[in-house]
Amino acid sequence: MRTSTRTLFVKGLPLDHPRVWTQQREADIAPYVRDIAPELRWLVEADGWSLLGFQYVEGSHADFTPGSSDLPAISAAMAQLAELPAPDIKLKEMAHRLRGYVDDPADLKWFEGDSLLHTEWNPHNVLITKAGALFVDWGWASTGAAWIDPALWLLWLIAHGHTAEQAENVAAAHPAWKRAPRAGLDALARAQQCLWDSIAEQSPDKWAQPMQAAARVWNMYRQHQH
Structure with a gap:
């Protein structure tokens, strides 16, 4: 959206959308992540819509392919995220989010x-900018062990x-990876396979198949590490 004084990126959902709660979640998170996310200027609910207005940032979507020059900037910003105070x-807790995807409830303690x-x-x-990487779409922000973010990224x-x-070698650049317990990584790998199997089965199109x-x-890789 362009005004006479500035350009904004506007993100909206109808107020009756089942995930409209993520709009408020992003607004709540915004003050805590100013250094690694575009600045939120406002949240407005009007005429049946929830709208978030963000500072417009020049940049491109990240390239995750092997050898990409974007990977170090992403790792650096992710490490910066891990240093932020809770x-x-x-927020949702990862142990709670993954409770339906573990065979042994004891595995949840790792998360x-x-x-x-x-x-x-x-x-x-x-977003990859001249200044580094910025993260958007914080609707599913959660709390949990710091090593979980690089582990989810490696998928x-x-x-x-x-x-x-x-992928694990890239994730290992994250400071928290050194503290990731082997059993915790194994448990997360099992849970993620169960999660993505479920998503792929329920999805009407094929977008989830590469993640599955x-x-x-x-x-399988984690299983062969023992």
């Missing part, structure tokens, strides 16, 4: 933590051409 707002997580690492949610790396070993395949590749 926001003083109610617990108070770090702020983005969790939705679609390349369209990462997208696999879906874009990395081997599981290559990536989750299976990573889970």
